[in-house]
Amino acid sequence: MSSEMEILGFWPAQIPYQQLLRWTNVAVLVVFYYACKVVYRLYFSPLSHIPGRKLAATTSLYACYYDLVRGGQYIWEIEKMHQKYGPIVRITPHEVHVNDHAFIDTIFSGPGHQREKGQLTLNGLGFSPTAIATRSHTLHKARRAALAPFFSTKNIRRLEPMVHEVLSQIYQRLERAKKTGEPVNMSMLYRAATHDLIADYAFGQGSICFSREDLNQPYFQAHHEMVLTWYVGCYMPWFGWVVRCLPVGVVKVLVPTVVQFIDMIQAATERINKIKQSQRKGDYSSGDRQTIFHGLLSSSLPDSEKASARLAEEASVLLSAGTDSSASTLSAITYHLLSTPRILSTLKSELETAIPDKNARHFPSFGKVEQLPYLSAVIQEGLRLYPAVAGRQQRVAPLEDLVYTSPTGVSYALPRGTTMSMNPILLSRKADVYPDPGVFRPERFLENPRLRDKGFTFSRGSRMCLGMQLAYQEMYLILAGLVGRFDGGEGGEGEWLELFGTDRSDVEIVRDLVTENIRDGSVGVRVLVKGD
Numbered sequence: 001m002s003s004e005m006e007i008l009g010f011w012p013a014q015i016p017y018q019q020l021l022r023w024t025n026v027a028v029l030v031v032f033y034y035a036c037k038v039v040y041r042l043y044f045s046p047l048s049h050i051p052g053r054k055l056a057a058t059t060s061l062y063a064c065y066y067d068l069v070r071g072g073q074y075i076w077e078i079e080k081m082h083q084k085y086g087p088i089v090r091i092t093p094h095e096v097h098v099n100d101h102a103f104i105d106t107i108f109s110g111p112g113h114q115r116e117k118g119q120l121t122l123n124g125l126g127f128s129p130t131a132i133a134t135r136s137h138t139l140h141k142a143r144r145a146a147l148a149p150f151f152s153t154k155n156i157r158r159l160e161p162m163v164h165e166v167l168s169q170i171y172q173r174l175e176r177a178k179k180t181g182e183p184v185n186m187s188m189l190y191r192a193a194t195h196d197l198i199a200d201y202a203f204g205q206g207s208i209c210f211s212r213e214d215l216n217q218p219y220f221q222a223h224h225e226m227v228l229t230w231y232v233g234c235y236m237p238w239f240g241w242v243v244r245c246l247p248v249g250v251v252k253v254l255v256p257t258v259v260q261f262i263d264m265i266q267a268a269t270e271r272i273n274k275i276k277q278s279q280r281k282g283d284y285s286s287g288d289r290q291t292i293f294h295g296l297l298s299s300s301l302p303d304s305e306k307a308s309a310r311l312a313e314e315a316s317v318l319l320s321a322g323t324d325s326s327a328s329t330l331s332a333i334t335y336h337l338l339s340t341p342r343i344l345s346t347l348k349s350e351l352e353t354a355i356p357d358k359n360a361r362h363f364p365s366f367g368k369v370e371q372l373p374y375l376s377a378v379i380q381e382g383l384r385l386y387p388a389v390a391g392r393q394q395r396v397a398p399l400e401d402l403v404y405t406s407p408t409g410v411s412y413a414l415p416r417g418t419t420m421s422m423n424p425i426l427l428s429r430k431a432d433v434y435p436d437p438g439v440f441r442p443e444r445f446l447e448n449p450r451l452r453d454k455g456f457t458f459s460r461g462s463r464m465c466l467g468m469q470l471a472y473q474e475m476y477l478i479l480a481g482l483v484g485r486f487d488g489g490e491g492g493e494g495e496w497l498e499l500f501g502t503d504r505s506d507v508e509i510v511r512d513l514v515t516e517n518i519r520d521g522s523v524g525v526r527v528l529v530k531g532d
């Protein structure tokens, strides 16, 4: 072999090839390669001037340990780094984390600035052909533009009767529970309500969860278990790719929790194919209500973007993004209302003054309740302390070199291509912006109305939450309805809700795992319905 190599001129004759291939030599080469990498990352990388822990700057395994092995704990390590090193820290060899409200709009900027998502997030989203998982700025813009009209303020306002419908379903479940004296899981009710709303809006499917006795609990359980594997996809992107390549039958056996999603994607594909068929026949009034997918199919998107498989994945994003998000913030706010009589009674008085007719308070109008200052402050405080999407949000500016200047006047260059991130939880805990940050105190938004502009819960810029208006409408109407409907109290008239087996640990964010951020083992916020 070596002589052949020599003849071919691949290898100098004086070094025996077999000797070089000895494992010790290979090991030395590997160690040398990694040593060079470490030296480069620490001293020569364009990010070497950013403060932070040396180990985090040396290897992504540091982040992986906290994220994957310790289950979404890197957020607290990042918090410690900020306490030690200041508002900008290097958290992996390629990623810089900034904890400063003043820099939000530079990283998460809008029109005129190209912004892509970071690799870790794209890995976690499994490279699906959906707007949320699109790296390219231009393709994301086209995909988002096709969805955006359905989430405009004007179109979301039209959904008010649908929100009232789910509200009446919530009342029915609560009334039934009152008769039996059983506790009600409000977190489940909120999930069912938000899921039915977005599923009906997207597909015209009516009530999926409320029509079932178990409120579709197995689907939510499967969703919960899927989200728990988020960091597996982030740090081992090949895993998702392998799963995608396997036949559906095999996946169902290997990963049983995925069955619910495969079935959901298949049902969505069938539904989209049906809409396509009726549109091909020129039947635009087949009795079906016009839904998001009717609109997408008759939009100006190219045909490749209208493939049923792609649209079915877009549907699954809408269903996931539109369900656990608003539902978890609603649960947390419900806990604080029921555990803090002062806040609940202030809200009740505000509602009674604004809507004197008791029956009208059961199904309030959005136009009326969105104007209420105290209700708005309660919702803002809920969004601040319990940002439903708790993951650190990453952006890359592919064409712009940015500069971050700290409050003490030190400037840090962030060359194009750097992954930059911020986390809504860490921003919302900054005591200089929100004194006593851990306390649920809606009044802070009344004392300082400009505080609302600091919010980062829905992200910002060209990739911010598309469903924000829908989320607000759900939260305003459901909270106002419940407080208006269950307005009684001990020693008085009417009915009221009382916490059952629930404490703050059932709403507290203890990890950064996208939407699954509450302690393991919590079943959510439960209540008893009391009164005459």
Ligand code: HEM
Binding pocket: 121, 131, 132, 133, 144, 198, 317, 318, 319, 321, 322, 323, 325, 326, 329, 387, 388, 389, 393, 394, 457, 458, 459, 462, 463, 464, 465, 466, 467, 468, 470, 471
């Ligand atoms: C309290 C409720 C909600 C919160 C806190 C929230 C938060 C967020 C955040 C932070 C993002 C950006 C993610 C990123 O940059 O990686 C996002 C994106 C998104 N959200 Fe929401 N969301 C909420 C409710 C909803 C609802 C009700 C919908 C309705 C379907 C929705 C649909 C979406 C979509 C489609 C995107 C992707 C936008 C894009 O990539 O252009 N969200 N959301």
